[in-house]
Amino acid sequence: MALYAGPGAVFTRGRAKTEVTVGPPDLGGGTDEGPDATEVGLNGRIGMYARLREGTALFGHIGQVLSRTSGKDSSGKISWWSSTHEGSVGLAFDF
Numbered sequence: 484m485a486l487y488a489g490p491g492a493v494f495t496r497g498r499a500k501t502e503v504t505v506g507p508p509d510l511g512g513g514t515d516e517g518p519d520a521t522e523v524g525l526n527g528r529i530g531m532y533a534r535l536r537e538g539t540a541l542f543g544h545i546g547q548v549l550s551r552t553s554g555k556d557s558s559g560k561i562s563w564w565s566s567t568h569e570g571s572v573g574l575a576f577d578f
Contacts, residue, residue, distance in 0.1 A: 526569075
């Protein structure tokens with residue numbers, strides 16, 4: 484069994500896209516895209532890796548992300564802080 488903990492860095496870039504598929508475009512159907520946004524943050528996590536037998540193990544972690552996101556739209560620059568929980572569990576195989 485192994486335990487680990489530590490910080491990480493988060494960097495993402497993207498944009499929101501809304502697609503309405505009900506109705507013709509003149510009645511509200513179509514797509515709408517938000518501005519490009521960049522997220523920069525820190526991730527703290529703790530996890531474990533537990534060997535079941537040779538070549539097979541269980542793993543899992545939980546963490547917290549604190550980040551600041553910013554972008555630019557027609558009204559000017561926008562930015563906000565966000566905080567999210569994250570985690571995973573799984574089965575690992577060694578080939």
